[in-house]
Amino acid sequence: MEFTEDFMKKIKFSHDYDKLQGMGHTSTLLQVLKVHYTDLSEYMLKYDAKIYGSDELYPVPKGDLILLIFQSDKNMIFTTIRRYTPSKFEYYKNLEGVVFEIC
Numbered sequence: 634m635e636f637t638e639d640f641m642k643k644i645k646f647s648h649d650y651d652k653l654q655g656m657g658h659t660s661t662l663l664q665v666l667k668v669h670y671t672d673l674s675e676y677m678l679k680y681d682a683k684i685y686g687s688d689e690l691y692p693v694p695k696g697d698l699i700l701l702i703f704q705s706d707k708n709m710i711f712t713t714i715r716r717y718t719p720s721k722f723e724y725y726k727n728l729e730g731v732v733f734e735i736c
Contacts, residue, residue, distance in 0.1 A: 642728060644701075644713070645736045649685040652711050653735065660703035660711070661732050665725045667717060670695040681714045699725060703733070 644660075646653065670693065673681075682690040697717035704710055715721065 642731055642733045643736045644703075644733045646713070648691060650681075650691075651683040651685050652680060652713075654685060655707065656709055656711060656735060657706040659732050659734055660705045661730065662701060662725065662728050663704050663710075663730075664700075664702040665722065665729055666700040666702070667722055668698050668700045668714075670698060673698075673714075677712075681712060701725060705735075 641659070673693075678693055679690060682693050684691060693714055694716045699715040699717050699722055701713050701715065702710065703712070715725075
């Protein structure tokens, strides 16, 4: 699935996170996985939730989650965790390989 720049998919972040520093403005969604909160190490949770310029961690929901794996336009890999719903999982799964604008 390809989108022109006018219709580029966007992935929005509620904060500026450490993991996004130096990533560029667009990223390709490489993989979508369903995981459970208990599957993730404390290191992964800290990596995913650390707000830039702060010691604050964004609260990761407990329960089923969606792990999105991206490759930035600077060829760097990063992940993000989203709350799982069947429809959200299907939405992201159908967008593997698509380039997203990072917002």
